[in-house]
Amino acid sequence: MEFTENEVISIIKANLKAPNWVHKSREQHKVLNALVTGYKFSEVLIEKIEKIESHSRSIARKKYSKDIRDLFDRVMQPLNSVFSASGGSVHVEIKSEAKEKKLLESLNNFKGQKSIKEYLSENFFRLLNTDPNGVLFLEYINDKDIYPTYKSIHDIRSYVSDGQICKYLLFEPENKITNSLSVTIWRLVDSKTDWRIIQSGQSFTIDEDGTFEHMFGNVPAVILSDIQKMGSEFRYSALNPIIELSKDYARDKSIRTIYKFQHGFPRHWRYVKECRTCQGLGKTGDDLCTQCNGKGEIRINDVTDVTTLPMPREDDQVVTPNLEGFVSPDLETWGRYNDDLKDSEDLIDSTMWGTRRLGSGSNETATGRFIDVQPVMNKLGWFSNKVEWAHNQLANWVLDWVENSSTTDSRYYHSYGRRFIIESPDVILNNYTNSRKEGDNSTILDKLLDEYILSKYQNDPVMLSYMQKKRLIEPYVHNSVSEVSTIFGADESYKKIMFVDFWNSADKGKNINDLSSDFTTFISNNKLNIQTDE
Numbered sequence: 001m002e003f004t005e006n007e008v009i010s011i012i013k014a015n016l017k018a019p020n021w022v023h024k025s026r027e028q029h030k031v032l033n034a035l036v037t038g039y040k041f042s043e044v045l046i047e048k049i050e051k052i053e054s055h056s057r058s059i060a061r062k063k064y065s066k067d068i069r070d071l072f073d074r075v076m077q078p079l080n081s082v083f084s085a086s087g088g089s090v091h092v093e094i095k096s097e098a099k100e101k102k103l104l105e106s107l108n109n110f111k112g113q114k115s116i117k118e119y120l121s122e123n124f125f126r127l128l129n130t131d132p133n134g135v136l137f138l139e140y141i142n143d144k145d146i147y148p149t150y151k152s153i154h155d156i157r158s159y160v161s162d163g164q165i166c167k168y169l170l171f172e173p174e175n176k177i178t179n180s181l182s183v184t185i186w187r188l189v190d191s192k193t194d195w196r197i198i199q200s201g202q203s204f205t206i207d208e209d210g211t212f213e214h215m216f217g218n219v220p221a222v223i224l225s226d227i228q229k230m231g232s233e234f235r236y237s238a239l240n241p242i243i244e245l246s247k248d249y250a251r252d253k254s255i256r257t258i259y260k261f262q263h264g265f266p267r268h269w270r271y272v273k274e275c276r277t278c279q280g281l282g283k284t285g286d287d288l289c290t291q292c293n294g295k296g297e298i299r300i301n302d303v304t305d306v307t308t309l310p311m312p313r314e315d316d317q318v319v320t321p322n323l324e325g326f327v328s329p330d331l332e333t334w335g336r337y338n339d340d341l342k343d344s345e346d347l348i349d350s351t352m353w354g355t356r357r358l359g360s361g362s363n364e365t366a367t368g369r370f371i372d373v374q375p376v377m378n379k380l381g382w383f384s385n386k387v388e389w390a391h392n393q394l395a396n397w398v399l400d401w402v403e404n405s406s407t408t409d410s411r412y413y414h415s416y417g418r419r420f421i422i423e424s425p426d427v428i429l430n431n432y433t434n435s436r437k438e439g440d441n442s443t444i445l446d447k448l449l450d451e452y453i454l455s456k457y458q459n460d461p462v463m464l465s466y467m468q469k470k471r472l473i474e475p476y477v478h479n480s481v482s483e484v485s486t487i488f489g490a491d492e493s494y495k496k497i498m499f500v501d502f503w504n505s506a507d508k509g510k511n512i513n514d515l516s517s518d519f520t521t522f523i524s525n526n527k528l529n530i531q532t533d534e
């Protein structure tokens with residue numbers, strides 16, 4: 001949406017105070033940031049428990065509480081699959097080879113020597129989860145450079161949205177001293193112009209030098225969340241279903257921490273030993289006993305001290321050897337705290353992903369596998385749609401910048417892969433081994449073997465490529481040598497045996513067709529050598 005000078009000034013005047021939805025969004029951001037990243041955790045989240053906790057204890061709990069960023073790191077770990085999923089494609093419509101090269105260079109060096117996908121993988125979900133009303137905003141320097149910036153809701157005075165695109169975006173003003181006068185500089189961006197307005201008192205004027213037209217056709221800003229409250233600009237985080245559960249977890253963890261400090265140390269006890277000098281009176285004559293300082297008892301043991309007890313009579317209770325000992329902490333309560341935290345984490349995890357995790361590790365949520373992977377796949381698909389849309393919107397604005405013209409057509413499209421690998425290599429390998437034993441068909445075995453390779457080598461693209469080629473070239477990949485010999489005969493089993501030698505010496509950088517041809521030649525040459533030797 002385009003605005004005139006007077007309309008821009010009217011928008012600024014209407015937003016001299018931030019709207020209520022902005023204040024609410026800022027409070028939400030503080031809470032989410034404290035939960036997910038630990039920023040100002042105790043200050044924002046740890047409050048006195050009214051009518052139960054004393055003031056001094058609440059101060060101690062606030063001081064010693066640990067944040068729960070580790071919880072979110074475990075629970076949100078499946079999100080890594082969005083960027084490591086296989087599949088996907090890229091489509092670009094641009095006629096000039098020079099401009100296409102410039103586009104690809106800009107996308108491959110989007111921010112800090114990282115590609116647009118790397119930038120989004122490191123930032124998008126973290127920002128979506130902690131600041132749903134914030135934006136990713138494109139800044140540029142003429143035709144020389146274009147780069148993304150994150151504008152927190154604390155940097156924004158107001159906007160009006162159309163989906164996740166802004167009709168206009170008004171930033172928080174900046175105060176400056178100009179010609180010995182204090183002025184306020186406002187920045188408003190619409191679909192055509194990047195405005196700078198100078199406010200001096202009640203006077204508003206256009207900064208002609210700072211105002212310029214851009215080529216994007218829209219405000220080049222992506223609002224992070226599309227989960228919008230009906231009738232308001234306020235937006236919810238993707239973590240909204242687990243926010244209250246996470247607050248409870250944080251409070252319970254802080255209580256456990258204080259319990260450990262207060263009751264975690266065994267307490268020493270012993271029977272009082274009477275001072276031998278003053279016989280427990282604390283005085284020798286009219287003066288304080290110098291041996292016990294008037295206490296009448298010995299507090300510090302000496303290695304030569306001996307405790308003497310009168311011979312017990314028939315009805316006396318035997319004291320020895322229980323002259324001293326330790327009071328152990330209440331381990332049952334401590335264990336209950338730990339169990340409650342584990343139960344809370346399981347509830348948070350299953351609420352987020354729609355299914356529970358099981359495992360044998362010390363922390364089942366961190367190491368286990370999902371009982372039902374389909375709800376997780378559905379949720380990951382939902383997350384993929386969000387980041388894919390943002391990726392393409394930003395990339396098309398970069399394309400507008402490269403061509404110095406805007407269009408409503410989408411000429412760049414990056415489709416994200418949807419083959420998510422959310423289980424560990426060991427779990428998938430176990431499933432594959434069981435399927436082989438049960439005699440499942442090759443379609444199922446191919447899928448499980450492919451998933452195992454993707455899971456094991458997802459962070460090593462070179463080895464991933466090699467192993468995927470090997471899977472496709474190796475003869476009878478799901479059968480043992482004896483099975484091949486029994487079913488297909490000696491010649492075919494010979495190929496299975498010789499494939500190991502071939503693969504060790506093969507040029508793995510070749511494509512699959514060339515490697516297959518090389519393997520056929522390798523088998524023929526080795527058979528010929530055997531016949532010649534005979």
